[in-house]
Amino acid sequence: MKSIEAGGAKVVSREYVDDKTIDFSAVLTNIRSQNPDLIFFGGVDSQAAPLARRIKQLGIKAPLMGAGGFVSQTFLQLAQNEGEGVIALEPGLAVAQMPGGKAFEAAYKARFKTNIELHAPFAYDGVGVLVAAIEKADSVDPQKYLPVLRAISYPGVTGTLAFDAEGNLKKPSFTVYQVKANQWQPVSVAGGK
Incomplete structure (x- = not known):
């Protein structure tokens, strides 16, 4: 959070759900009242898909973004058309x-x-x-x-x-994906140089 805020972003709300949550209505009602520019969800595809659907159903304009668990066929199947525009940051390059x-x-x-x-x-x-x-x-x-x-x-x-001395990958890369026409498409790559 500190690095996000240091970069100029303002966190308007922090909400929590557990790994069994499938109805996001209450959380999203509060988020909608904050009128955010982006909704970040730190969960996996099977929860992100119903969240994406509910965001669209409630008419929330902010895009949904996640990291490390969204980019999958499972997400696309569960989110259906409501997955359009969802953004995800994943480690590594796109397969292609x-x-x-x-x-x-x-x-x-x-x-x-x-x-x-x-x-x-x-x-x-x-x-x-x-x-x-x-x-x-x-x-x-x-x-x-x-x-x-x-x-x-x-x-x-x-x-x-x-690997470096701490066991982390040297020169890791990260790819930003977005759902376009019900497919995950790579948008940009950071790092790896």
Whole structure:
């Protein structure tokens, strides 16, 4: 919140729901009275979709935005037409922009007969980089493979994976998506340089 406010934004309301909430009417009634420019929801696709629908049904003009869990076929199916315009920030590049994204997507569809979900290439690379570190260390002992993992540079589907001293990705990228014509479309990319 501090960084958002430092950037010039004003938080007009903070509302809370639990992970079982499906009726957002009371929360949205209060939010509507604040006339926000944006509604940020820190939840997942299965809750974001009914929230998006209720926002449209109540005639709230502010766009809905989320991070780390919105971009999915589940959201699109549940939100239907009311998902139009929803914005999401997700880690990494869009699959089409990943160095190995198109080949990964084709192989995934051929094997599983379904579209990939956003996080599949990241999970694939997560396992790949761990296996590479274990093989290079020639050990499954964390005391031996963790130092290797910290120093590795792994060419994955999503890009080259390398870590800083704290174990965070070096040069991470983030993609902003928006629902257009009932499809998640990448709008812009930050970081990764």
